[in-house]
Amino acid sequence: MSDALASLVARLGETAPGLRVETGPGPAGLYAYDASNYRVPPQAVAFPRGAEDVVAVVRACRDAGVAVTARGGGTSMAGNAVGPGVVLDFSRYMNRILDIDEHARTARVEAGVVLDALRSAAALHGLTFGPDPSSHSRCTLGGMIGNDACGNRSVRHGRTSDHIEALEIVTADGVRAVADRTGLHAVDPQDAERISRLEADVRRLVDANLAPIRTELGRVPRQVSGYQLHHLLPEHGFDMARALVGTEGSCAVVTAATVRLVATAQASALLTLGYDDVVDAAEDVPEILRWNPTAVEGMDEAIVATMRARRGPDSVTGLPEGRAWLYVELDGDDQGAVDARAAELLDVLKARGRTTGGRVVASPAERRSLWRVREDGAGLAARLVDGGESWPGWEDAAVAPENLAAYLRDFRRLLAFHELTGVLYGHFGAGCVHVRIDFDPATDTGRTAMRRFLSEAAALVVEHGGSLSGEHGDGRARGELLEVMYSHRMIRTFAAFKEVFDPTGLLNPGVIVAPARLDADLALRELPLVETTFSFPHDEDGFAGAVRRCVGVGRCRSDAGGVMCPSYRATGEENASTRGRARLLQEMVRGETVQDGWRSTEVRDALDLCLSCKACSSDCPVGVDMATYKAEFLHRHYKGRFRPRSHYSLGWLPLTSALVGHAARPVNALLRGPAGKLLARLGGVTTKRRVPAFASRRAVRKALRTARTGEPAKTLLFVDSFTRAFRPQVAAATARVLADAGIPCTAEDGLCCGLTWVSTGQLSVARRVMARTVARLDNGDDRPIVVAEPSCAAALRRDVPELLGTDAARRVAARVHTLTGVLTDLAAPDWTPPALPDDVVLQTHCHEYATFTGRRPRDLLHRLGVRHVDEAEGCCGLAGNFGFEAQHYDTSMAVADLALTPRLDTIDAGTSTVVVADGFSCATQIDHLTGDRDIRALHLAELLDPAADRPGETS
Structure with missing residues (x-):
């Protein structure tokens, strides 16, 4: 640690006691990345617990001349959430929902609140937050505000900026203020004069540039690029809150927000439409928009093929024949009326002659499956079924919906001219197209070609009246290209706006104003092959290619849905997530921040809480298999050295x-006595569990x-x-x-x-x-x-x-x-098992879930006649050796509390409910959790055994 950084950390210890600040190779490696192409290791990472902590960090960094970058879930695809100074991680502690006013239909939330958490809380009042990015399970409201995020239903609900009432901010000189629809207001009366001067400077700037602001901004629904200064026009009431949305943390640090909520639809219908290609699909968008849909989403065949290859052929059902598809969602107050509208729209579109097929999806399970395919688009497109890799950089352009087909037609010609392939998906109803392209950002030749293509793509989208960014922001990927889209005067106005708020360039430097080159700080580079014991047959570059699978979409940071990542769900720590571990392994292979290779203690510590559940190999959209990476690392890390006692x-x-x-008999007796505890301690095994007989x-x-x-x-x-x-x-x-x-x-x-x-x-x-x-x-x-x-x-x-x-x-x-x-x-077609109970609590083994996709015990039990299967979707927490190791016992129990323990707690004494767990670890954990409640987990074989007496049989 340098003397300057040590001084900064020491000052924060004095001015913000209790503030967690981390430095060193571990945090630098974890937070050097977001979901973009970029890598910028920070000097330190701070985890504020409140606005006063943010004030302390900003003031200390201002005095030290150290940059500050605000970060939410780290899912930014444009490089908006990485920076060279201090990164503020709001997601760890500043994640409270402060208030929900169901009558005013507003909520006040801290910047680190995950969108799904807000939606779950609002749902209790029949409300929701309208914008819904595909990363809704892990993106934060602060990040959405930074990028002006939109999402799948933006046809109805627009952008985040459309739903902001007020922002609570910290300025670049460490002053707290509130930006609302009438201007800026100091939180502390002592700062009123400072904030008043800032507002006056902004008003003068707007008054001096009314013409370019009126003519160049707000032209298409998804014009996110640049600053949204048109909200400050006199006719818009000087709405400072909306003007700061989309500034990507470059003007002020948002600590909390008051947002508007919308009523949850009473009824909805999903229509799936097949097409020969995405241009045909785009041609139908203007007609579809006449029917007032909530969502019009598009994707091409590569994403569907990858999902089926990774998770089984049954993972995508409900799609008609085609090589491109649209999802069209309609809503209303009456289900019958909505269904009738959907059927009528389908008939109209069939008559137009572009579709290859279509259907209204009635099954809730099919609808969930289809939306998951769309929501995992960024990850699925990153590593395709043929092993090819694709990258963001031009993943976020937007045009007016009526211009979408023409733009896509020309865009595909541009791809072909540059001999590139793009995987297309996105918000077709809003004219916003996401595309990942098979650039080669690892080589000088590839980076030059990438830069040439991006410059021409920028000119093309501007030619079609569009925007470089439709929701992801400009970040490091597109900031340099803003001069293609805007006049010199507008670029100068953006710079002046930032200077008013941030005269020293402290906040998130390198984005939007004075941007870094788009090919600077690219993460990918050519790396030497790493000798390994596993073959990594699906990765061309072996171990280096395997860990590079992680592109940062962060699905492992979700609190619900699927099984990964149990250790993150239990701890909330980035280094306990699949993404965090993968990033540190990438750093280990690079040999820069993490310099001691396989001997790295930072990597070892990050992998320590990995339960080796393998769920990431299935749930991760790019197929990261952390259990295998951990096994390889441990093999190399301890080679020629003593291992932890539990390994023996x-x-x-x-x-x-x-x-x-x-x-067995004398050994079991020995282990049940005092000697058993001694042997357990000597073997690194917890004494809080009974050793199985x-x-x-x-x-x-x-x-x-x-x-x-x-x-x-x-x-x-x-x-x-x-x-x-x-x-x-x-x-x-x-x-x-x-x-x-x-x-x-x-x-x-x-x-x-x-x-x-x-x-x-x-x-x-x-x-x-x-x-x-x-x-x-x-x-x-x-x-x-x-x-x-x-x-x-x-x-x-x-x-x-x-x-x-x-x-x-x-x-x-x-x-x-x-x-x-x-x-x-x-099984024989006429096989009929013995009578089964009506109710089963099921713990599916993580390895079965991950490896044998499409063959779920839950589905088999339903098919055999069990009426209700309450599946504990998630790891049991024991996970083989993990939960028996003394240092992991508490984490093991915390993981169990996520899904398994609540299911077991619903079982009353004398109930006919049967618990089924095929895994020995799962059954052992259930035995431990239920104690003397006389609940024993049966293996599926014991439940179906024709020679056994089963509890809870139905006649």
């Missing part, structure tokens, strides 16, 4: 459990004898280490279920998938174990392999081929099924 005690569990099986070899042999059916075997039952060691009765039940379903098995015992060695990063041992398993299984037998333990099934399906890299490993992996999967795909 838990990592070698398959071997020790096999030995214990010969003396080991099964004896005799019990295992008995279970396998019971499993034999005498019928010709159609499947192979892989008896994994967890099932063998702790619940051999599950193997027997699985065999009976398979026989009952018409797919009898033979059991294969004595093999291991190597999972525990993988999760603790002991990859050399894992490979030896896996090689032995593959040699035994790849013997010409092509029968499906059924694995009762989902984590072991996932290891065989994914880790084995990626670690061994052999054809034999791939053949074995292709045969692996979970019990859910084999019953879904191969």
Whole structure:
């Protein structure tokens, strides 16, 4: 740390006691990126808890000459949320909803409030916030205000600026003020004169430039580029709040806002329309707008293909035939009337002759699935099914909707001329097109070509009367190009406006005014190949390409929906998110801020709370697989060194459990006594959990004898280490279920998938174990392999081929099924299971969720007759070795509290509800959480076992 930075941090310790300030390689690496192409490591990151903390930071930075950049969720795609000085992260603590006035239909919120949190709170009053960006699950109101964000329903609700009543700000000299629809007002009366002078300077500036402001600004609905000074015109009442929206933190720091809310629609309908291409789709937009829709969203085939490849063919349903699609949403007060309008609109569009098909989507599940495809567009377009990469930079242009088709036609010609490919999606009803392009920003030649294309694209959109930015802001991506769009006088007016507010250029320098070159500070560069043990077959550049998958869209920072990222949801810390870890791994590969490579303690600490749940490999739109990256890192980090004790005690569990099986009874008795706690401490294992009882070899042999059916075997039952060691009765039940379903098995015992060695990063041992398993299984037998333990099934399906890299490993992996999967795909058509309970609480294993997409226990249970399945969508928190490690116990329980514990708490004594959890870790966590409540999680095989008495049976 430099002396100047140390002095700045020391001053903040005095002026803002309790303010959290972080410096060093870890924070610099985490906050060097947003969701854009840019990388700007900060000197420090501050986490304010209130406006006074912000005042202290701004004043200290002003005196030290250090820049300040405000940041919300870090999802900016134009480089608006990275800066070289101090970054203010509002999302960590300043995330309170201060007030909701249902009668006035307003809410007062701090800048770090996530949009979905506001919408959930407002929904209790039948209200919502109108603008809804696709990043609604993690973007903050402060970020939306900074960019003037819009979203999917902007056809109806417009931009964020249309919904702002007042902004609470801190000026560049550390003065608190309120900007509202009548001007600026000091919070402290002592600052009234200072704020009055500032307002007077702005009024003089506007009065001197009325003509260009009236003629150049506010021409199309999505004209976000530059400053929105037309809100300050006399005819608009000098609306200072709306004028500061979209300034990207370059004029003042927004700490809170009063926003207008709108009523939630009582009824809605979603119409999906297919087209041969996006130009045909755009041609129909003017007609669609005549029907007063809430949303008109478009996308091309590349996004749909990637979603289906990553999450299974059933992940996108409800789309008609075509290579481009529009989503059209209508709303109203009566569902029947809305449905009739949707059907009528469909008939009109079919008669126009451009559509390849269309339908009104009635199923709520299909509608949710379709909106998820659209909302994940930025991530899905970043890493396509063919492995190609695409980048932002020209992802946000907008024209008047009636000009959209002509613009797209010319834009595609421009792409073709430059031999580039763009993946198109966006808000077609508002004329705003998002596109990610296969630039090559890693090389000098590629950057030169990228710069040439962007300059010509800017000229093209201006030729069509449009805006460089339609909602993402100019940032570092487009600030330099504003001179293509605006007159010199307007550019000078923008500069003068910033100077009034920020005369020393303290706030978010390099954007909008005096912008940095658009090809400066690009994150991507050519990197050397990194030697690894995993093969990373889906990434051309191996490990470096794998960690580069993260482009910062931040879906891992969502608090709900999907399973990732449990550690972030439990802690709220950026370095506990999938994105944060990926960014630090990228920095490790670069070797700049993180300079000690595989030995990095910053990376180790960030990975420490990763539960290796693998949910990110499915939920992350670009397929980041942090569990695999963590295993590779741990393998390299501890190579030739002593490991944490739990890596030995838990990592070698398959071997020790096999030995214990010969003396299970005395060992179990020992572990239940005082010696057990001592052994746990010595092994780095928490003493707050009861160690599961080991099964004896005799019990295992008995279970396998019971499993034999005498019928010709159609499947192979892989008896994994967890099932063998702790619940051999599950193997027997699985065999009976398979026989009952018409797919009898033979059991294969004595093999291991190597999972525990993988999760603790002991990859050399894992490979030896896996090689032995593959040699035994790849013997010409092509029968499906059924694995009762989902984590072991996932290891065989994914880790084995990626670690061994052999054809034999791939053949074995292709045969692996979970019990859910084999019953879904191969059970006899006339199979009828035993009577099942009406109600099931289900904990789906994260590895099954991530690896065996499209084969969900929830769907199978519904199909077999269970009426109500209450699924705890999220990690159980135990996650193999993680929750048994002493230092992770509290985090493990916090993760359980997110989804699993609330479900278990709904189960009353004597209820007929059954708890189902196939994963041994999940069942163990449930046993721990329920204590003496006499609730035991059943494996699916035990629930379906024709020979078992099941609690809660229906007759």
